[in-house]
Amino acid sequence: MRLIKMLKQFSLIAICFFATSIYIHAQDFMINIPERVQTSLNGKWEYIIDPVDVGIKKWKSLYKDVPNNKEHRSEYAFISSLTLNVPGDFNSQKPELKFYESTVWYKKVINIKKKKGKRLFLYFDAVNYLSDVFFNSEKIGSHEGGFTPFQFEITDSVKDGENSIILRVNNRRQKEGVPALGYDWVNYGGITRDVRLVETNETFIEDYFIQLKKGANKKIEGYIQLNGSKLSQKVSIKIPEAKISHTITTDNTGYAKISFDKKLKLWSPSNPKLYKVVIQSETDSIEEYIGFRTISTHGTKIILNGKPMFLKGVNFHEEASERKSRAYTKEDAKKHLTMAKELGCNFIRTAHYPQNEYVVRLAETMGFMLWEEIPVFQGINFNNKETIKLANRQLTEMLRRDKNRCAIIIWSVSNETYPSHTRTSVLKSLVDSCRVIDNTRLVSSAINKYKKKGEVFTIKDDLIDVLDVIGMNQYIGWYDGWPVAPEEIVWKSEYNKPLIISEFGAEALYGHHGTNNDASSWSEEFQEKFYRDQITMQKNIPFLGGTCPWTLIDFRSPLRLHPIYQDYWNRKGLLSEKGYRKKAWYVMREYYGSIN
Numbered sequence: 232m233r234l235i236k237m238l239k240q241f242s243l244i245a246i247c248f249f250a251t252s253i254y255i256h257a258q259d260f261m262i263n264i265p266e267r268v269q270t271s272l273n274g275k276w277e278y279i280i281d282p283v284d285v286g287i288k289k290w291k292s293l294y295k296d297v298p299n300n301k302e303h304r305s306e307y308a309f310i311s312s313l314t315l316n317v318p319g320d321f322n323s324q325k326p327e328l329k330f331y332e333s334t335v336w337y338k339k340v341i342n343i344k345k346k347k348g349k350r351l352f353l354y355f356d357a358v359n360y361l362s363d364v365f366f367n368s369e370k371i372g373s374h375e376g377g378f379t380p381f382q383f384e385i386t387d388s389v390k391d392g393e394n395s396i397i398l399r400v401n402n403r404r405q406k407e408g409v410p411a412l413g414y415d416w417v418n419y420g421g422i423t424r425d426v427r428l429v430e431t432n433e434t435f436i437e438d439y440f441i442q443l444k445k446g447a448n449k450k451i452e453g454y455i456q457l458n459g460s461k462l463s464q465k466v467s468i469k470i471p472e473a474k475i476s477h478t479i480t481t482d483n484t485g486y487a488k489i490s491f492d493k494k495l496k497l498w499s500p501s502n503p504k505l506y507k508v509v510i511q512s513e514t515d516s517i518e519e520y521i522g523f524r525t526i527s528t529h530g531t532k533i534i535l536n537g538k539p540m541f542l543k544g545v546n547f548h549e550e551a552s553e554r555k556s557r558a559y560t561k562e563d564a565k566k567h568l569t570m571a572k573e574l575g576c577n578f579i580r581t582a583h584y585p586q587n588e589y590v591v592r593l594a595e596t597m598g599f600m601l602w603e604e605i606p607v608f609q610g611i612n613f614n615n616k617e618t619i620k621l622a623n624r625q626l627t628e629m630l631r632r633d634k635n636r637c638a639i640i641i642w643s644v645s646n647e648t649y650p651s652h653t654r655t656s657v658l659k660s661l662v663d664s665c666r667v668i669d670n671t672r673l674v675s676s677a678i679n680k681y682k683k684k685g686e687v688f689t690i691k692d693d694l695i696d697v698l699d700v701i702g703m704n705q706y707i708g709w710y711d712g713w714p715v716a717p718e719e720i721v722w723k724s725e726y727n728k729p730l731i732i733s734e735f736g737a738e739a740l741y742g743h744h745g746t747n748n749d750a751s752s753w754s755e756e757f758q759e760k761f762y763r764d765q766i767t768m769q770k771n772i773p774f775l776g777g778t779c780p781w782t783l784i785d786f787r788s789p790l791r792l793h794p795i796y797q798d799y800w801n802r803k804g805l806l807s808e809k810g811y812r813k814k815a816w817y818v819m820r821e822y823y824g825s826i827n
C-alpha cells in the first residue's frame with residue numbers, strides 16, 4: 232500500500248513533453264464519481280474545428296478566451312449556434328468529421344455560486360485522446376489517453392457568476408501513443424463521456440479499496456485515503472445489512488488500512504449480491520454498493536468462490552453501432568449487456584480499453600464477470616520511455632477507477648503485442664505494477680502467437696510466465712485456413728495455467744447467404760459453420776477455462792475496406808449493427824446453453 236502512495240506522488244508531478252507544450256499531468260481523481268455531489272456539465276458545448284492545430288500555435292487569445300472586438304481581432308470564433316453534444320464523439324455529430332483525426336476546440340460557460348468551505352473540481356469521465364484544459368483563461372492541465380477519467384481542482388480560480396471552460400481535444404494517432412497508430416476501431420474523438428462539476432468538503436474521502444483479501448473468504452482488507460488539510464481523522468466503514476461497523480484512524484497523510492473479519496454472502500453471476508457500504512469520516516461521507524467474491528486459479532481451472540467456473544464470454548466495443556457513434560449512456564450499456572445475456576454469457580471482455588462506468592457497474596449488477604484491459608495494442612513502441620510511462624499511467628487509472636468492482640476478475644495489460652525481449656520485460660513490469668496496486672485479481676494479456684506443426688498448435692510466449700491466465704486470440708478458419716479437420720487439432724501448452732480464447736471470429740454480412748465452405752462468401756452460412764468448427768476444436772482443449780467470440784455486434788472500422796460486404800464495418804459480429812441475429816449467434820447460444 233505504501234508503494235501505491237509513492238506511485239501516486241510520482242504521477243502528481245509527472246511531466247511529459249508533447250509538441251511544443253509542457254504537459255502537467257492531471258491530478259489523481261476521486262473514485263466513485265456517481266455518488267459525489269455534482270452538477271452535470273453535459274449538454275451543448277460550442278466548438279471550432281482546427282484541422283492543422285493552428286489554435287495552440289497561433290491564437291493564444293482563443294484559449295485565453297479574449298473577446299474578439301475592435302481592439303483585438305483574431306480569425307476564429309466560438310459561435311453559440313455551432314455546438315456539439317457532450318458527451319458524444321465529434322466524428323458522428325458532423326458529416327465533415329466522419330473520420331476526422333485532429334483538433335476540435337470546445338467551450339462552455341458555466342454559472343457558479345461559490346460556497347465557503349467547499350472545493351470544486353472539473354471531472355471528465357473520458358476525453359479522446361489528448362486534452363488541454365483552460366479555465367477562466369488559465370491552463371489548468373492536460374491529460375493523455377482516451378478511456379480513463381481525470382480531474383482538475385478549480386476552487387481557487389472560480390469566480391462568482393460566469394466561468395469559462397475551454398478544451399483543446401486532439402485525437403490524432405500518435406506513433407508513441409497508447410494505443411499507437413494501428414487499431415481496428417473508429418478513433419472516435421472528443422469529450423466522449425460525462426463531464427461534471429464536483430463539489431467536496433475541504434477534506435474529503437478521495438479513494439478507498441474494499442475487497443476480500445486474496446485467498447481468504449472472510450477477511451475484508453483495503454485502505455482509505457483522505458484529501459484535504461484535516462488528514463488525521465476517525466473513519467468508519469459500515470455495512471448495515473451485515474451489521475458491520477469498523478472504525479480506523481487515518482495517519483497524517485490521510486491514509487489508513489482497513490482489515491476486519493466477516494463472512495459475507497459472495498457475489499457470483501447467478502447471485503450478484505452487492506452490499507451497501509457506508510464510509511464516514513469526520514468531514515465527509517460516501518456510500519457505494521460493493522460485492523465480495525474470491526477469484527483464483529488451480530492448475531488449469533479458473534476458480535470463483537472456491538468452485539471451477541467456465542467463462543462463457545463475449546467481446547464488444549464501446550460503440551453504439553446503430554447510431555454509428557461511441558456508446559456513452561446507461562441505455563447503451565444496458566443494450567449491449569442484455570444482448571450478451573441473451574447469448575448466454577457470464578463473462579465480458581470489454582475489448583481493448585476500459586469502457587465507461589455505466590458498463591462496468593451495470594455488468595456487475597447483472598452478474599457478468601469482466602476482463603478489463605488497457606489499450607496497449609499491437610504496434611506499441613516499447614522502446615520509448617514516455618510510451619511506457621503512459622501505459623503505466625493508463626493501467627493505474629483503470630485500476631484506480633474500478634478496483635472496487637468485484638465483477639472484474641481479470642486485469643489485462645495488452646493485446647497482441649509482438650514478442651521481443653523489450654516488449655516482454657515492459658509487459659512484465661506492467662503486470663508487476665498491477666499486482667502492487669491490486670493483488671486480489673488475476674492478470675492476463677491477449678497474445679496471438681503459437682507454433683504450428685501439422686495438427687499441433689503449441690502455446691509459447693515468455694510473457695506467460697508471469698500471467699495467471701493465458702489469453703489467446705486465434706482466427707483459425709478465417710485469417711488462417713484449417714490445416715486439418717477441426718476435431719484433429721491438438722492444442723498444447725507447457726504452462727499449467729487456464730487458457731481463455733480471448734478472440735475468435737469470422738465475417739458475415741447479415742442477410743447475405745451463400746456457401747458454407749468458402750471464407751470469401753461473407754455468408755451467414757460460412758460464419759455458422761466456422762463457429763461449429765471452432766467449438767469442435769475448442770471442446771478438445773483440456774486446459775480451456777473460457778472463450779470469447781469476436782464480437783457480439785458488428786462494429787465500424789476504417790480498416791475494413793470491402794465496399795460491398797464491409798463498407799468500413801468489421802462484420803465479425805454475431806449480431807448485425809441493428810442487433811439482428813446471424814446464424815452463428817444460434818450456434819454460440821446453443822453451446823453456452825449446454826454448459827452449466
Ligand code: GCB
Nearest residue numbers: 415646647704734781801803
Ligand atoms: C484482432 C484484434 C481485434 C480485431 C480482430 C479482427 O486480433 O485484437 O481488435 O478487430 O482481430 O477482426 O481482425
